[in-house]
Structure formats: C-alpha cells, structure tokens
Amino acid sequence: MRPLDESETTIVFGKLFKFVGNNLKNIVGQNPSHEGPDSNPGGYCFRLQKNKVYYVSEALVKRATTIARPNLVSLGTCIGKLTHGGSVHLIVQSLNLLASNAKHKVWLKPTSEMSFLYGNHVLKSALGRITENIAPGDGVVVFSMSDVPLGLGIVAKSTQDCRKLDPNGIVVLHQADIGGYLRMEDEL
C-alpha cells in the first residue's frame, strides 16, 4: 500500500473531476471522516494497493500499515483500477462516493433499468430526466427514477443534442453499473 505519486494523482483527480466537477474539493479535501476509533476524525486520502486505488480515511491507513503487503486485500472503498496504459477506470464501488457529489445526473425510466444493469448503453428512449448543460464527454451518474444510483457513464451527446436525437441513439456510454456485483463478482 502506498500513496499515489504525482502522475497517478493527476490522472485520478482528472477522472473524478469529469464526474463531480467542483465538488472534488468535497472528496479530496478535509472531509471529516467518522471512521476510526479516535475521537478526532482525520480526513480521507487515496492509497494504491496492487493497482487499485482506494479511498480511505486516514485512521484506517494508520492501522493498515501493520498488515503485510501480500496479505492486505482491501481497505475503505476501492474506487478504480489503474491500467497499464496509465489511465484509470472507475469501477462500480465508487458509486457511493460519487453519487452524492455528482455534477451531472441522468435518470432512467423503470422499464429500461434492467437493460442498463446488463451492461448496455443508455438509449434515448430510456431517458427519464437529464440535468442541463452537459457537454459531451462528461461523466455522469445514472440513477433510477426512485433515486437509486445505478451506475456510471460517459455522455455521448450534449443535452441539446439529446433532444434532437432519434429514440435509438446512444446517449450515455456505459462505464460501470451495479449489476456488475452479480455479473463480474470475480473481477471486482
């Protein structure tokens, strides 16, 4: 387990910025954590373990140092994986963290929830609501109509273009969804 170095940090923050925008300071900054047995909560930080990026509270980090590297499996929340190519893939476990801070949101109709949960991209016909002023290439958190976060995606078209699109056009490219807990349990 080690802290992220410069390049990795920039990559991860960049990816997060796509999804949460200026709320990044909430995530990265001195967010008081209620974890840890100490009475004064520290903040959160990022750690790298076996190419996975973890978002952990500092108190946990202190105590996890006693565990040897081959035996440490996970700490706090895993938010993504670093690839060989140097980019980071955000994975579905980061959903809890991102959903509360998301800048752009997309709501799906109840009938098309399952399609997204199987890993398909979001079509225009499935869109229930969408926040304004989305630029293409932005990250977005996908919700169901009952405000249950379903997954992450990258927007293919801006909000204006979405309105003009035909019903079978892809609006959001699928990145990660909670169906992955069942489909890809081994890969998580």
Place this chain on the structure above:
Amino acid sequence: MAATALSKKKTTKSQKAPPKKKQKNEFFSTKHTATKELSDHSDTEDEEIVQNEDSEGDIGGSDSVSELSSDGDKPFTDDFLQGSEEDEEKGSGSKSGSGSDSDSDSDEYDIEKKSRAIDEERAREEQEADEEMQLNIKEESDEFRLPTKEELEEESERPPDLPSIQRRIKEIVRVLTNFKNLKQEGAPRKDYIEQLKKDLASYYGYNDFLIGALVEMFPVVELMELIEAFEKPRPMCLRTNTLKTRRRDLADVLINRGVNLDPLSKWSKVGLVVYDSQVPIGATPEYMAGFYMLQSASSFLPVMALAPQEKDRVVDMAAAPGGKTTYIAALMKNSGIIFANEMKPQRLNSLTANLHRMGVTNTIVSNYDGKQLPKVLGLNSVDRVLLDAPCSGTGVISKDESVKTSKSLEDIQNCAHLQKQLILAAIDMVDANSKSGGYIVYSTCSMMVAENEAVIDYALKKRDVKLVPCGLDFGCPGFIRFREQRFHPSLEKTRRFYPHVHNMDGFFVAKLKKMSNKKPNVDPSDPPENTEEGTRLAENEEEGTRLAKEEVGLSQSVKENSKRERTKLTKEKQDSSDGATGNGNVESLSTASKWKKRKFPSKEDVSKAREEKRQALRAEKRKKSIWRKDEWPCLS
C-alpha cells in the same frame, strides 16, 4: 321365535344396568356353555346380555318347561337374584353338565331346544371369533420383535424397503418411549437403539458416526423431530442494510416487485423472511444497490450478541462471505474500524464485493490465517472480536446434505483443535481494559459438543475470561455436562439453537468477557513454565546489559548478537507457548515438561557460547592492536 325374541331383546339391551349384567353373565353361563372366562370383554358381555335376555324371555314364557325339567333347572326362575350363588356353583361345573340338562328336556319342546342349541352355537362362534380378533390385535401391537440376524442378512441382500424401514423406525420409537411395558423379552435397550440407528442411517442417508452422535445428544422423540426438520430447508431470510434504507421502506419496495415477505421475529428489527417471490430475490436492483443482504436467520445471532458500539475496534476473524461483517458495520454506522480477515483467497472476492456493495467504508480486509492475527494486529489491541469458527457444519444439514455422510470423528476432532487455537488467538487480541468492551463472541453452525462447549471450557481454563449472557434469551442453554464430560457451570449462559425448536439452522453462540490481560494458566505444569520464562527473560536482559556495559569497543556487534539471541529466545518461548496452548490440556502437560527439559541445557549452552565469543573477540582485538604495532616498523 327365538329370532324375533332376539330382535326384541336387542332394542332393550342398552337399558340394562351394569350390576345386573354381572348376574346375567353368571346366569347365562350356567344355563348355556361355560363362557364365564370371557366376562371381561364388553363385546361378549353384550352378546351374553342378549342371550341372557333371550333365555330369560324363554324362561319367562315357558315356566312350565322349567318346572317340567329336572331339579337342576329349578334355580333358573324369574327371581334369579336368589339363585345367583347357586348359579355360581352350578356355573363352575363343566359344559357337559349343562349340556346334559338341555338334552334331558322332553320331546315336545325338542324343536325349541334344537333352535336354542343352534342359537347357542352361533353365539359361541361369534364370541370366539371376537376373542381371536382381540388376541390377534394384542399380539401384533405388543410383540414388536426386533429382526433376527437372519432377517437382517436377508434384508441387506435385497434393495432397501423404505416403507417397512419407516414402519420399523416408528415401532422402535414407540417401544423406546415406554420401554418397560412394551419391550420384547430378553432384548436390552441397546439392541433397540442399535437397530434404530441402522434404520435411520439407511432411511435418511446418514453415516454411522453422525447418527450415533445425534442419538447420544437427544431423546428419541426429539431426535425424530430433529431429523425430520433437517430434511426440509429453512425459510430464506434477508437483512435490511440500515446504512442505506429502513426495513419498512425496503419491504414496501420488494412487495411491489412481487415478493411475499414478513418481518422475521420480534427479536430482530432488521430481518425479513421471504416465503416466495416472483423475481429472483438475489438479483433485484435493490439487492444490487446494497439495500439488503441474503442471510440465514441464525447468522444474525452472533452479531446481536456481540453488540458492537460506535467507534469500536472490531475484528472478524473468519469473515467471508461478509454477511456478519456488514451487519457489524451497519450497527456501528460505519464508524470505528473493522478488521475483516479471511484465510481462503477464493472467498475474498465475495467478501470485498459484499462490503462494497453494502456501502461499508470502515473495513480493512486481510488474508491471514486466523492464528497469526494477534502477531499482525498486536496483542491486547481491539475492543471486540467475532469468531464464527470454521466447523463441521452439522447444524446446516438442511442446506448441505453431503454433511450427512462426509463427517467422521477425525473431522470433528480436527475442527475442535483448530477452534481451540483460534479462540485463544481471539482472546489474545482483545484488550481487557478497553472502555467499551473486552468481549469475544464465539459461534459455530454445528451441534457437536466437542466443537462448542468443549472449546469454551478450554478457553475458560487457559485464559482469564468469563462467560456472560449473550442477550439471546430465546435459545436453549448449552450443556453443562454431557456423557462423561463435566464443564464449568457458567456454560449454561451459552445458547444453542435447533431447527426443530426455533426453525433456524443448528447454531451455538457464546459470549466471553476478558477480565485481564494476563495469561493465568491454571494447570500445575504451567506456573513453573511461567516462572521459568520470567527468569530466563530476566537473565537474558541481565546478560544483555552486562555485555553492553563491559564491551565498549565491540559493544555494537555483541549487543546485536545478544539482541538477536534474546529475540530468538523470546520467539522460541512464544512459539513453544503457542504450541503448548495449542494442544489440549493433557498434551500441554507433557510438552511443557519436555520443553523444560529441553531448554535448561540450551540456556547454559548459550551463555557458554556467548562467553567464548566474547573471549574470541577480545583475542582478535588484542591481535589486531599487536599487528598494527608490528606494522609501524614495517611502514616506517
């Protein structure tokens, strides 16, 4: 005439009072055949009443006949109350006597006599038939005979005849419940139980060891209930994740999806039991969003007993697949810290996935053998420990039928050995002086005493802990004694759960509180162990300080040596103490004595070796200094 008389009399049969019945019996027996011995049976009594009335009617109608007949018939008048004593005497006479009376009647009434005789015959036959039936019934129900050796051999050659085996099981259970009265002559109770064991094993598919163990633990009727309960699956339960939702809301959403569910019981505020469901309950979007976890009801219990508080440090020593760990985190509201440990790497995936899915953020997952955890996390460092020990699984036969045939005595003993080591490791990790705790909860999904009460008893002997109430009042208390074993009386505070009583998997929960951080070994061998350890440590430290003081120039290397040796010795001590405590009590005595014998010479050897080394180093130093002196003249 006789027939009509019969039918007339039959209607009035019921009006006859019992006292009169008796006299009529005697009356009848003297007049007709000697059927007195059958006066016990109500059926025959009825028959006799009919016949009595018949004869009475005849007699009443034909008084002249009796007068005409011989003196022997005189007592048979209407006023038969008087003649009852005489009837008895007469009745004790043989059949032939009364028969001769009827033969001696005059020819005028021959036809009547003949018809009467025919009626008597018929009545007699009916009575005898009834008797036989009664006797037959008695024979069949009373004399359940154990199959003989030949019959058993025969049976083993044929394919098993399930209905007959089931019948035999029921019969044996019935006999055993009322053994004194219903047993077969010369058959000891043991034979019945042996036959029952074999039948149960072949009918339900158990191996001999498991059936024998269950027979030892339960009375026969309860055993049948238990085995029947194992055949059926327990209802599926789910636990609401209070980090994300509430039980009421979740229940509403799931009911909308078409799931038929109910709150679990009054002892749980987060449990729901699922009866049936139109959608797969493990694949709803709510499941994937982490709103609930599929768990069996018995898995709620150890966490409820543990009762973790906020900001606690908790260790879950065998955490996969994570149902209990996530429950702990939910109770702690994601505060504090949880160390979730799992030994098998294949199960780690499911553990981490469940933790992330349920939104648990205060957990560190590690992959260690549970026995090494105290070394990694430090002794006396956490507030609570949950040990859901790996066990033989004899309580969850309804989930996994292979347990019926795959467990043997060795398996149980291996499990028990491992559990004893793990519980000591768990106790060592807990800080007795922690403000909010000092508790260890030990639970297994097994019903064997060797894995449950015996392990807790061992822990009580080896460490300074005591049992406290679990807080689960609806379970059965644990055994204090079992066959030849006697346990500490506080073991009644542990709780056992059974499928046939609580409709849950077989389970055992015990809650221990650590009183102090000492290791007060109660065994007689151990105090010398302790003192010996203490003295050796003291000696090592003395030597270390001595060395440091004396050797200034070479003190560094010597210090390192001594330190290394000291650490080696302490490690040895730790290892040996781990080994000693790992074994059973009996074994620890012998290993302790062996260990003592072994260590004495080595300590002296070590000190000798050190002296020699010191001297060698001094000699080298002198040599070196001399050499330099020699060098100077060369250089110059």
